[in-house]
Amino acid sequence: MSINTPVYYKSPQTLIGRFIMKQSIRGGVFWALIIGAYVASKAIGFSKAYPTQISRDKIAANFGSNTGLSALLGRPHGISTVAGYAQWNTIGVVVIILAIWALLLSTKTFRGAEESGRWEILLAGQTTARKAAVNALVGLLATMLIIYVIVAACFVLIGKDQAVNIGVGPALYFALASVIGGALFISVGALTSQFMPTRSRAAGAAATIFGIFFLVRAMADVTTLNWLYYFTPLGWIEKLQPLYKPQPIWLLPLLALILFLSYLSVYLAGRRDMGDSIIAEKTSVKSSNKLLGSPLSASIRLNRGNTLSWIAAVLLVSIFYGLLTKSAAQAFMQTSAVHGVNKLLQTNSSSASILYLGIVFFLLMVLIMSYSASALGRIREEEAQGYLDNYLVRPVSRYKWLSGRILMVFSIIILMGLASSIGTWAGVFSQHSGASFHSIFIAGFNILPPSFLTVGIGAIALGFMPRLTSILAYGAIGWSFLIQMVSSGINLNHWILDTSIVHHIELAPAVSPNWRSNFIILVLGVSLCVIGAIKFNRRDLANE
């Protein structure tokens, strides 16, 4: 037998990086285009809705002192110009989207792959733990770079619009300020992945860090404690102010922090054993028999940490924004400002604090919908990882298992509705600002139907295209959010509007709820669950 000359592949040293980039690129392009569309709708929408300088000054005066919006979007600067308005109205939202996407992606790449053993296979190649970590980081940052290029191209095009009129240089800088938060949370996720033993804990830690950064920035925005900005990288991003009185000096600490966190991750990756984490798990633990009697109780036990964090997040967000109701309301007095918000919420209200609470509940609605999508994603994971096999080879019916899981998600959604009412009310009440408990309580439940519908969409995916469960459930939310945002700037065809699963919700307390359409959405959601379950019962299990 002759020995053949082996084939040598090109640059094995960078293989992991290229592989990881290839895996993340599709999601990256998707979000980049969403961001482009979002910014276009905001900038062009503003310039069309407020064509004269007088009308812009007027809305600026109103928004300018709106504490509630500041807490969400950051402090407004120069919002009587299209550029200033676009900057204020978009960067805050874009940073949130990209940061969360980035931290999920990064913890999945680092800790997720290590947990499942895939990382080990990569590491067996011509590489070391550190080189592999560098590779992975570079791969992820390369994806961010591509996002940057797409976003920048979109911004340059948007800037060319006569009414918007932003130069190429500022557009590129604007794109950088929008995307750099993503790069930051790639490195944060890489670092928490070194510390935490599981992917979900790594993601939880990174999300907590994001939450803290965000709240500190929001505090700085709504108080006079300007020094708080220095303590949160999200504050530094806000300070970049790409389109109005730019302060590019703030790029320096951001870049330094990204480099430092990346370096630290790589260093720690080399110091520890494969599969280990800095915060290690105890190997021998006291066993507890609690909640191990049935698949349903076991899933309560196995998901309780995750569920409690979601409920806590809803509670915190609602308290925080509830606290700001009074100061926000004072800024809403002028009708032209109210008009913009009314358009966003599809409402026609005039009471300022009630209108503001409408926005708060809109946000809470999106948050609870995100929980629904993530919960369905976890149900699918249980199948994909093979845990479900353990139940189904025993006397457990698929219907019973799936309906148990879905009913549990439904109950938690209801709990979250309750949490959002209680939290908001606690915030509002402590400020003695108007809105009655009754109306806030109703509002908390009024926002739930889209979450049930999200579960339904996830369940349909689980039945028919199990591998797309997460993508479709989150996709429905992203799409609806986008439609809602775009439609507040541009008039959309009502067929398109109807595809938004939040479009038919009348945002209480700003408007009185439409129980009829709520009921229809709820029934639709439940029906989709039933159809999904029937199909799920009949199909092959699809393990990864």
Add this chain to the structure above:
Amino acid sequence: MDDALIIKNLSKKYGKFFALSSLDLTVKKGEVFGYLGPNGAGKTTTIRAILGLIKPSSGSALVFGVDSQKNKVEAHKKIAYIPGEATFWPGLTGKETLLLLGKIHGKVDLSYQAELVKRFKFDTSKKVRTYSKGNRQKINIIAALMTRADLLIMDEPTTGLDPIMEQAFRQSVLEAKANKQTVFLSSHILEEVEALCDRVGILRAGKLVELGTLSEMRHLSALTVQATFEAAPPKVDHIKGVSDVKIIGHELICQVRGPIAPLLSVLVAAKPKSLLSREPSLEELFLSLYGDKEVRNLDSDNVD
């Protein structure tokens, strides 16, 4: 009802590809049945279809008379399954996992469970995440055996076990047999199958190619004849029924099917120093049935 498992016309298609085509098979009550076949033959597919994890394209499987597709829950009450790979919840300990699996099955012999834990030297206090591969597999084995289910279905149950644990496993299967439980064992470890199984079915490319007791199969298949000579061995290729002739120095090994006399007379005429004839081992049977050209060729390469 004497049959533990009746498989009728069971097929599974993936697109146009038949992973399993029209399988008919009956496993008697109390029997240990060996299910063999090369990689990708469709063994796991058969088992997952019996368990209802995948939906067969046609056919059915009856477990003690219960249709395992139409009435999964009832059928599963009689089944315990050992997969070849374990995916358990990484955050639970071994003890917690066994408790959960037992509760779900609904019936556990606790004293036998304790005995199995001891026999397999299984430390139940650790988190699943931290178990080695073999130790993780022990959870599968113990969880299935502790139920004393009427039908034990095993798919490469001893992957990852060390030789001592392999012995413990064989002992446990024999215990199950003594306890009148039925065992359906798919395995690549032929020694294990030879030691445990009453009957064997061999699957190839989705079709059953052999079925019977080991001695029946041996009977049907060729005899191995081995002879050593002072000088070069005689030519035997031309004799009817003789195949796979291998000559290593002064030694001759060949297979013979049917009457052995013509071969013997040629060999004896050449004055052999030693002459040996034996029935094929399961491994040899297996190799002769499995489109084994590559294996044989490798052997002759070594000889050349």
